[in-house]
Amino acid sequence: MTVARTVELEGHIIDSGMMQRCFGVVMDLDGNFDVEQFDVGEHKDEESYCRMTVTAPDEETLRSILHELHQSGAQLTDPPNARLEPAPADRVVPNGFYSTTNHPTQVRHEDEWIDVERIEMDCAVVVEPDERRAYTKVLNAIEAGDLVVTGEAGVRVDPPERPRGGSGPFGFMQGGVSSERPSASLIREIAEVLVETKADDGTVLAVAGPALIHSGAGDALARLVREGYVDMLSAGNGFAVHDIERGVYGTSLGMDVETMEHPRKGHKHHIYTISEVVRAGGIEPAVEEGLVEEGVMYECVANDVPYVLAGSIRDDGPLPDTITDAVEAQDAIREQAHEADMVLMLSTLLHSVAVGNCLPSTTPVVCVDINPATVTQLLDRGSAQAIGMVTDVGTFVPALAEEILD
Numbered sequence: 001m002t003v004a005r006t007v008e009l010e011g012h013i014i015d016s017g018m019m020q021r022c023f024g025v026v027m028d029l030d031g032n033f034d035v036e037q038f039d040v041g042e043h044k045d046e047e048s049y050c051r052m053t054v055t056a057p058d059e060e061t062l063r064s065i066l067h068e069l070h071q072s073g074a075q076l077t078d079p080p081n082a083r084l085e086p087a088p089a090d091r092v093v094p095n096g097f098y099s100t101t102n103h104p105t106q107v108r109h110e111d112e113w114i115d116v117e118r119i120e121m122d123c124a125v126v127v128e129p130d131e132r133r134a135y136t137k138v139l140n141a142i143e144a145g146d147l148v149v150t151g152e153a154g155v156r157v158d159p160p161e162r163p164r165g166g167s168g169p170f171g172f173m174q175g176g177v178s179s180e181r182p183s184a185s186l187i188r189e190i191a192e193v194l195v196e197t198k199a200d201d202g203t204v205l206a207v208a209g210p211a212l213i214h215s216g217a218g219d220a221l222a223r224l225v226r227e228g229y230v231d232m233l234s235a236g237n238g239f240a241v242h243d244i245e246r247g248v249y250g251t252s253l254g255m256d257v258e259t260m261e262h263p264r265k266g267h268k269h270h271i272y273t274i275s276e277v278v279r280a281g282g283i284e285p286a287v288e289e290g291l292v293e294e295g296v297m298y299e300c301v302a303n304d305v306p307y308v309l310a311g312s313i314r315d316d317g318p319l320p321d322t323i324t325d326a327v328e329a330q331d332a333i334r335e336q337a338h339e340a341d342m343v344l345m346l347s348t349l350l351h352s353v354a355v356g357n358c359l360p361s362t363t364p365v366v367c368v369d370i371n372p373a374t375v376t377q378l379l380d381r382g383s384a385q386a387i388g389m390v391t392d393v394g395t396f397v398p399a400l401a402e403e404i405l406d
Helices: 017-030 059-071 183-197 218-226 237-249 266-280 283-288 295-303 328-340 349-356 372-380 391-403
Strands: 003-011 032-039 050-058 083-086 105-109 112-117 124-128 133-137 147-150 155-157 204-208 232-236 307-310 342-346 365-369 385-389
Touching: 003 017, 003 059, 017 032, 017 059, 017 124, 032 059, 050 059, 050 237, 059 155, 105 133, 105 204, 133 391, 183 342, 183 385, 183 391, 204 218, 204 349, 218 295, 218 391, 232 237, 232 328, 232 349, 237 266, 237 283, 237 295, 266 283, 283 295, 307 328, 328 349, 342 349, 342 391, 349 365, 349 372, 365 372, 365 391, 372 385
Parallel strands: 112 133, 204 232, 204 342, 232 307, 342 365, 365 385
Antiparallel strands: 003 050, 032 050, 083 147, 105 112, 105 155, 124 133, 124 147
C-alpha cells in the first residue's frame, strides 16, 4: 500500500536547479512523483510554479523524501501548524526538535506564518505565542520551558535562488571556487558590491587571519578600516599580536615584512609585544599611551570599529582583549554575524568557518585564501552564498583597497 503527499515548488526553480534536484531526491529514495501543475515563467524576472504528488511504499520512506524536499525548498500544499514542545530542562531540547538551516525560515502558528528571527544553521527554533514571535537559539542557551519547534511539519524554508542572468547587486556571487577566475575583474565586482553596501548604510565585517599581516596586506586593510569600509573585525589573538608587532618592531612573527629578513632576536618580538600590551592594560590603552601608532588594531581603536578576538588553545599570552571562553567568544562572533550585511573572509580557515556557521544564507560572503581547501571547506559546510577566490591575500587586499580608494 502506497502513501502520498502533495508538495509545491515556487520561484526560479528551473534556473536554480531546484526542480531537477527535487525530482532526483524522490527517485533516489525509491519514491515516485506525478506533476499535477507546471507553470513556466516566460521572462527572466518571472517565477515558475510546480505542484506534484509524491508517493512512497511506506510512511518512513515518505518522511525521508519529504525531509529532503523540505531542505530544497519544497513545501506541503496543506501545511499543519508547527508542533511546539517545552524544553524539559536548561540546555535540553525535546526529542526530534527542528534543527535549522541558514536559509530564511518561517514557522506556522495558529494558521499564520511567522518569520524566524536571527536565522543561522544548527539551532533550535523557539516560539513565543503571546508575542507571535519565533527566533533561533543555540542549544546551550535553551531554558527550561522554552517552546521548541519539533519535527518539520509547519516549517517553511526559502533557499536562495539564482534568477536568470544572475541579476541583482550580488548576482555574480553564486558560490563556487576556482583559481581560474579573472581576479582583476572579480576584485572590481567585489569592490562595487562593497561600495554599494556602504552606500546603503550596510555593515561590512572583515574576518582576518595572521597570514594577512605576514603577507604585507596589513596596511591595505588598515586603510579600509580608516576610510570607513570595514565596520567590524573578527580575528584571533595571533592576528592582533602580529599586527601590533609589525607596528612596534616592523616584523611579523619575527620576519621583516618589507625585506623578508629575520633580524636578530626577531623571534622574540611577538612575545615582547604581548608583554607590552599586557603592561599597558590592553590594546586601547596601548594606543592611548602611544605604544601602538599604526596598523589594523590601531585604526579599529582610533575609528571606534568594534573587534572580536577569539582565543584558541595554542595562543601565546594571550592579549587582554582576547576572549578565552569558547562559548563567550561564539556569542560575540554571533552578534557580529547577525549585524553584517557583507563579509570578507581573509586567509583564516577556523575563523571563517566559525563566522560562516552564524550567517544567514542571504548575507554575501567573499572568502579569499591561497589554499583551495580552506575555501572549499567553507562552502561545503553550508555557506552556499559564498564566493571563493584562491589567491594570495597579500595581493587581494591591496588590490581591493586600490580599486575602492584610488
